[in-house]
Amino acid sequence: MTQKDITFVADFLTEHFNEAPELYNRKGKYFNVERVGQYLKDEDDDLVSPPNTEGNQWFNFLKNSTHLKESPLLFPYYPEKSLHFVKRQMEGVIDQCLQKPADVIGKSVHQAVCMSLYKTSESEDCTPQLFKLPFLWNDKTSNIHYVLFTILENSISKIHILRRHTDTSRSVSNGIIAVEFGNFLNNSISDSSDSRCYSCLDAHFYDDETVTVVLKESVEQEGKERVLAQLPLS
Secondary structure, eight states: OOOHHHHHHHHHHHSSSSOOOTTTTSSOOOBOOOOHHHHHOOOOOOSSSOOOOOOOHHHHHTTHHHHHTOTTSSOOOOOSSSSHHHHHHHHHHHHHHHHHHHHHHHHOOOOOOOOOOOOOSSTTTTTTOOEEEEEEEEEEETEEEEEEEOOOTTTTTTTEEEEEETTTSSSSSSSEEEOOOTTTTTTTHHHHHHTEEEEEEEEEEEEETTEEEEEEOOOOSOOHHHHHHHEEOO
16 A cells, blocks of 8 residues: 555544544444445435535525425425435435325226137247337317227238227227338339338327328348338328
8 A cells, every 4th residue: 555545544534433422321332433324225224424414505594584495395304314215205205105006097097898809829938029009199179089000910011090979888889990001102013013012110190180101122132122102090
């Protein structure tokens, strides 16, 4: 060790481990602990060296504010406690705030309809991800909820549109339909049906009456064509 290292350690011990007679009556606390580490201890005991808040602008602001001083919106300050204690207190308050909404929402949710979209193998390890890009849209004018999605297996050129009335007691016709793009962009009937086949990269609702889709040419070649198309729901 260099003399500089020894001096540094000596200064540290002098500053933080001086005898503290006022702490003699506290078991095992006969000196000042290092002031950062005390905040990180996971215990409910008071800090040995609490911070000095004198001159703190935030505390002075609260002290001089009639409305904020007793406000329930401000999380209480515990100057004598560690960060672990404050963290547990805050978690308890948050859990209490979320419990009631969770109970109410949980009791209000129920299954309205069940549709079988596809079947997978019994082994979960080899089951591919078949359900892709689900996008939700709520038509507030007609009170209808839409879900856009694709199923990758054997239907990459199709996009599925599921619609349900937001009032589960009512039903709407054509609950689910599939739109196939395929080779609909061919210039003429003489074009090969396999040469211009398109699959859906992404799909979103543009507005209540229009769906925007991004299509990709399925042929494996350089410079694949991309098409941005807007389809009317009608």
